[in-house]
Every structure is written in C-alpha cells, then in structure tokens.
C-alpha cells in the first residue's frame with residue numbers, strides 16, 4: 001500500500017474533545033468518499049501498546065483541496081501526541097483502504113445511520129454525493145449524547161437544508177445534560193424513528209458505521225424491521 005508524507009496545515013475543534021486535522025493533499029493521492037487511511041506519527045515522544053498509528057476515516061471529500069481526519073481526543077499516547085502537533089508537522093499516511101463507499105450505480109435511496117465520531121466517513125460520502133448532484137433521496141440519522149458532542153452537525157444541517165435530496169435527523173440521548181437548547185429528536189435511533197422519516201424501510205441501501213456496539217445494535221434493529229442483509233453496508237470503528 002502506498003505511503004505518503006503529509007504536512008499538517010491546521011487543526012480545530014469540531015465538537016467537545018474532538019479535533020479535526022487538515023493536511024496538504026499529495027498531488028498523487030486519490031481516494032473514494034468513505035474510505036479510511038492509517039495515520040502514523042513520525043518519531044513520537046511517547047507511544048503505547050497500539051503503536052504509533054491508527055486507522056482514521058478520511059472525513060474530507062475527494063474534491064476538497066485538503067485531507068481531513070477527525071478524532072475524539074482521549075488519553076492514549078497516539079491521541080495526546082496527535083493533538084499536540086502544530087502546523088508544519090509531518091505524519092505518514094498509508095492508504096486509502098476500505099470499500100465503505102457509495103456504489104457506482106446510485107441506489108433508489110440511501111440511509112446513513114451513525115453516532116458520535118462515526119460521522120467522519122458519512123460527512124465525506126454525503127457532501128461528495130451532493131457535489132456530484134445525486135438525485136436519490138439521502139437520509140442521515142445522526143445520534144449523539146448532546147449537541148456539543150456532534151461533530152460537523154451545523155455544517156451538515158446547512159448542507160442538507162440547501163439540498164432537495166437530503167434529510168438530516170439528529171437525535172440526542174442526553175439532551176437534558178446539555179447547556180444548549182435542543183428541539184430535535186431525542187433518544188436512540190430505533191424502528192419507530194426510522195418509520196417517522198422513511199416511507200418504506202425495505203427500499204434504501206443502509207450505511208451503518210461507528211463503534212462496534214452501535215453498528216451491531218443498528219444491524220439487529222434493521223433485521224428485525226425486515227430489511228434484507230444485502231441492503232446493509234457496515235464499517236466498525238474497532239478500538240472504540
């Protein structure tokens with residue numbers, strides 16, 4: 001798998017304890033929306049049992065000029081060193097990997113179900129589909145504890161508001177613990193919530209990603225709702 005040296009151009013907070021990192025895109029690097037890469041720190045001052053690299057989804061779209069990844073900053077050596085990098089710092093990227101991507105032939109409709117940092121490949125796919133003028137309906141169910149935890153929520157809300165083909169359903173499971181007011185859906189994504197927004201649950205192709213427990217729960221819910229396994233694509237963020 002090819003490997004590239006990237007230069008960090010900027011970083012900024014996209015949700016509580018969540019940073020987006022932007023890198024210069026090498027001229028010979030290309031990827032499909034939804035794919036991931038392995039980001040490897042070069043000579044980090046500290047390391048841990050998981051080593052100096054992690055798989056991270058490419059949250060930028062193939063058309064965007066920079067490469068962007070986003071991650072929850074926790075206390076692993078990798079995350080601590082990554083969050084301390086300043087513009088100009090170099091990292092190694094290997095990839096792209098994965099087939100959690102939109103099909104060549106657009107399906108009748110697409111539903112994304114994700115939670116927390118699982119939004120990263122979905123941001124890429126959703127915005128790329130809009131850039132390519134997808135005319136099929138796309139619905140994003142995006143679950144978080146509180147609005148403060150929801151990376152890219154404002155950006156995606158705005159993008160969907162400007163599109164005739166996109167519906168964004170954000171839901172908060174702990175809205176009462178937020179300092180922001182929340183008027184949207186509350187609780188977990190379940191069959192009843194899907195039925196409030198989708199005419200026919202068996203029609204769309206579903207994309208599920210995020211922490212393995214969330215993916216497993218959503219897969220089970222779709223199966224119980226009668227959705228065929230062939231209609232479901234998944235990507236587990238192993239390590240969460």
Ligand SMILES: Cc1cc2nc3c(=O)[nH]c(=O)nc-3n(C[C@H](O)[C@H](O)[C@H](O)COP(=O)(O)OP(=O)(O)OC[C@H]3O[C@@H](n4cnc5c(N)ncnc54)[C@H](O)[C@@H]3O)c2cc1C
Nearest residue numbers: 036050054055056057070071072074076120237238239240
């Ligand atoms: C295809 C793919 C795409 C991915 N995309 C992304 C992405 O876009 N963004 C992203 O952030 N991650 C993504 N991940 C997950 C990522 O690779 C890491 O595993 C994850 O970010 C955790 O890394 P870490 O350094 O915080 O913890 P690690 O050191 O890797 O964690 C090791 C173990 O310790 C546990 N652990 C570590 N810290 C804590 C803590 N504070 N509290 C509780 N348990 C803890 C973890 O649950 C895990 O079991 C992706 C993974 C895959 C496979």
